[in-house]
Amino acid sequence: MKSKYRIKDIKLAEAGRLKIEWAESHMPVLMTIREEFKRKKPFKDWKIAMCLHITKESAVLIRTIADGGAVVSIAGCNPLSTQDDVAAALADDGYFVYGWRGIDNKSYYENINLALDIKPDITIDDACDLVYTAHTTRKELLKIIKGGCEETTSGIARLRAMEKEGALKYPMIAVNDARTKHLFDNRYGTGQSAIDGILRATNVLIAGSVVVVVGYGWCGRGVAARASGLGALVVVTEVDAVSALEARMDGYQVMPIEDASKIGDIFVSVTGNKHVIAEKHFGLMKNGAILSNAGHFNIEIDIDALEKISKKKRTMRPNCVEYTLANGHKLYLLAEGRLVNLSSAEGHPSEVMDMSFSTQALSAEFIRENYKTLAPRVYNTTPEQDQRIALLKLSSMGVRIDKLTLQQKDYLASWKEGTK
Numbered sequence: 001m002k003s004k005y006r007i008k009d010i011k012l013a014e015a016g017r018l019k020i021e022w023a024e025s026h027m028p029v030l031m032t033i034r035e036e037f038k039r040k041k042p043f044k045d046w047k048i049a050m051c052l053h054i055t056k057e058s059a060v061l062i063r064t065i066a067d068g069g070a071v072v073s074i075a076g077c078n079p080l081s082t083q084d085d086v087a088a089a090l091a092d093d094g095y096f097v098y099g100w101r102g103i104d105n106k107s108y109y110e111n112i113n114l115a116l117d118i119k120p121d122i123t124i125d126d127a128c129d130l131v132y133t134a135h136t137t138r139k140e141l142l143k144i145i146k147g148g149c150e151e152t153t154s155g156i157a158r159l160r161a162m163e164k165e166g167a168l169k170y171p172m173i174a175v176n177d178a179r180t181k182h183l184f185d186n187r188y189g190t191g192q193s194a195i196d197g198i199l200r201a202t203n204v205l206i207a208g209s210v211v212v213v214v215g216y217g218w219c220g221r222g223v224a225a226r227a228s229g230l231g232a233l234v235v236v237t238e239v240d241a242v243s244a245l246e247a248r249m250d251g252y253q254v255m256p257i258e259d260a261s262k263i264g265d266i267f268v269s270v271t272g273n274k275h276v277i278a279e280k281h282f283g284l285m286k287n288g289a290i291l292s293n294a295g296h297f298n299i300e301i302d303i304d305a306l307e308k309i310s311k312k313k314r315t316m317r318p319n320c321v322e323y324t325l326a327n328g329h330k331l332y333l334l335a336e337g338r339l340v341n342l343s344s345a346e347g348h349p350s351e352v353m354d355m356s357f358s359t360q361a362l363s364a365e366f367i368r369e370n371y372k373t374l375a376p377r378v379y380n381t382t383p384e385q386d387q388r389i390a391l392l393k394l395s396s397m398g399v400r401i402d403k404l405t406l407q408q409k410d411y412l413a414s415w416k417e418g419t420k
C-alpha cells in the first residue's frame with residue numbers, strides 16, 4: 001500500500017490527541033457503541049473508507065469503527081474543515097489519513113483517491129464524493145464495495161438523483177434522514193455552530209442586527225432560532241410555501257431575497273441550492289453587510305459574480321474578506337463562502353455529533369450484516385435504531401421516559417374504539 005498519510009504536520013499529533021479525548025468525553029452514545037464493537041468485532045477483515053470533515057468527532061468515529069475490527073482510511077470532505085492537529089493524531093496512530101486545511105482542488109481529489117486505494121468494503125461519505133469517484137473514475141471498486149452511508153442533505157439529494165437515473169451501483173444508507181440525525185445535527189448543531197463561526201470571524205454584536213436566513217429547512221430553523229435567541233431580528237427567505245408559512249408562524253419576517261437584501265446585516269444561506277444569493281442581490285445590500293454560508297457546498301453565494309463586480313478585495317481578519325463594490329459599499333464574505341461553522345469554527349459540538357456518528361456506526365454495521373440482501377438503492381435507517389440511539393442519549397443525560405402499557409399498545413393498534 002502507498003504512504004499511509006498526507007497531512008500538514010505530524011508534530012501536531014499531541015494537540016490533536018487532547019482534542020479527540022475531549023470529544024470522547026462528550027460522546028457517550030458512540031463510546032457505548034465502541035465498547036460493543038470491541039466485543040463483537042463486526043468489521044473483522046473489512047475495510048472502510050471515509051470522506052468526512054477531519055474533526056475531533058470524526059476521529060472518535062474512526063477509532064470506534066477501527067475497534068470494531070476494520071481498517072480505516074479518511075480523506076477530508078471540504079477544503080477548509082480539516083483540523084490539522086486531529087489529522088496528525090490519527091496519522092500518528094496509524095490510520096490512513098489524507099487532508100489538510102486550505103487544500104487545493106487537485107490535491108483534494110488525489111486524497112479521495114488515496115482513501116479509496118484501501119479497496120473499501122464500505123464507504124462513509126459527507127456529500128458523496130467517494131460515491132461519485134467510485135462511480136466515475138474508480139469503477140473497478142464497484143465490484144468490491146458492498147454498501148455506503150451518507151451523512152448530509154446535499155449528499156442524499158445526489159444519491160436520489162443517481163437512484164432515479166439507475167446510476168447507483170451499490171446500496172446506500174441515508175444517515176441524514178434518521179430522526180436522531182437531522183432533527184438534532186442539522187437544527188441544533190448548525191444553529192449553534194454557524195453562529196459560532198460568524199462570531200469567530202467577525203465578533204459583531206448579534207443583538208439588534210437583522211439576520212437573513214436563506215432557506216428554512218432543518219438547518220435554517222436552527223440558525224433562525226439561535227440568532228433570534230441572541231436578540232437578532234430574523235428574516236427568512238424561502239421558495240417552499242409550507243416552509244415559508246412555518247417560518248412566519250414561528251414568528252419571523254418572511255420576504256423575497258430581493259427585499260431581504262436591502263435590510264440584512266448578516267446573511268446565512270442554508271439551502272443546499274445554487275446561487276441563492278446572486279449578483280443582482282449584492283448591489284442592493286447595505287454597506288457592511290456580512291455574507292456567510294452553512295450549506296454543504298460553496299455554491300450558495302455566487303462568489304464568482306462578487307469577485308467580478310468588486311473593485312477591491314482585502315482580508316480584514318481570519319476568514320473574513322472585504323469586497324468593495326462600484327457603489328462604494330463594502331461586503332464581508334466569511335470563510336470563502338464555505339461552511340462557516342466548520343471553516344471558521346470547530347463545526348458541530350461533540351454532543352450532537354454523538355448521535356450523527358452513532359447512526360453512521362450502526363448503519364455501517366447494518367450493511368455488514370445485510371449487504372447480501374440489499375439492492376443498489378437508497379435505504380432509510382430503521383425506527384428501532386433511532387429509538388436505541390435516543391434512549392442511550394437520554395440515559396446519558398439522566399432523563400427517563402415512560403413506556404406504553406399493554407392496554408395502550410392494543411388501543412393504538414385497534415380501529416374499533418371510537419367516541420365514548
Ligand SMILES: NC(=O)c1ccc[n+]([C@@H]2O[C@H](COP(=O)([O-])OP(=O)(O)OC[C@H]3O[C@@H](n4cnc5c(N)ncnc54)[C@H](O)[C@@H]3O)[C@@H](O)[C@H]2O)c1
Binds near residue numbers: 218239276
Ligand atoms: N453546516 C453544516 O454542518 C451542515 C449540517 C447539516 C446539513 N448541512 C447542509 O445544509 C444544507 C441544508 O440542509 P437542510 O437539512 O436544512 O436541508 P432542507 O432540505 O431541510 O432545507 C433546505 C431549505 O432550503 C429551501 N430552499 C431551496 N432553494 C432555496 C432558495 N433559492 N431560496 C430560499 N430557500 C431555498 C428549501 O425549500 C428548503 O426548505 C445542505 O447543503 C446540507 O447538506 C450543513
